[in-house]
């Protein structure tokens with residue numbers, strides 16, 4: 001806690017908000033290489049939860065790196081700051097009673113551990129979208145791998161910057177062996193108990 005910053009005590013607690021919504025709130029964090037399938041799977045999970053009447057919100061590169069984090073690059077230091085700000089933002093949303101889905105490359109173990117610390121272990125579900133770099137490069141959804149191979153993009157994760165795979169993610173999806181629908185359903189099934197008050 002910073003000196004001379006005294007936290008305000010809210011009259012309406014996170015618990016009150018969860019009760020009102022009729023479900024728990026927590027963060028589902030998707031990590032994996034660019035093109036691994038994070039956004040595709042997260043979108044289907046959110047649709048399924050939304051249809052069940054769960055209050056959700058998604059954070060992804062487009063609404064973050066073009067907005068609050070538009071000052072950040074892909075250097076290791078900026079990626080760390082990117083993830084820290086997203087984690088703090090997600091934490092506010094979890095406190096507001098939402099199930100938050102976040103899809104970011106988040107290549108560093110220490111940064112993902114920091115998210116766990118910020119939102120607290122019990123509110124954190126780490127989903128590792130495990131797709132080989134060869135497959136991501138074959139998909140090359142945004143043409144970034146081609147540019148990276150041509151030397152037009154520096155620090156491309158998986159090519160010229162590291163990706164540190166999680167050791168013990170709550171869920172691991174191997175997209176080369178599992179369909180989008182099956183993966184999304186497995187995640188929804190996993191969190192069913194967690195949603196209950």
Ligand SMILES: Nc1ncnc2c1ncn2[C@@H]1O[C@H](COP(=O)(O)OS(=O)(=O)O)[C@@H](OP(=O)(O)O)[C@H]1O
Nearest residue numbers: 034035061074079082104105106107154155156157
């Ligand atoms: N150098 C480099 N390395 C990795 N990714 C790159 C890079 N440059 C641009 N992009 C595009 O930016 C998206 C990743 O942004 P993130 O905020 O998720 O990255 S990080 O968590 O801070 O590492 C990532 O989006 P996704 O494909 O959705 O993962 C890429 O499209």
Ligand SMILES: Nc1ncnc2c1ncn2[C@@H]1O[C@H](COP(=O)(O)OP(=O)(O)O)[C@@H](O)[C@H]1O
Nearest residue numbers: 033034035036037038039040141175178179180
């Ligand atoms: N089993 C699968 N799971 C997720 N995506 C898949 C799968 N099989 C093929 N894909 C394709 O891979 C691409 C993944 O892109 P995207 O979801 O944008 O990845 P990311 O958000 O990780 O960058 C999409 O074009 C998607 O249709």
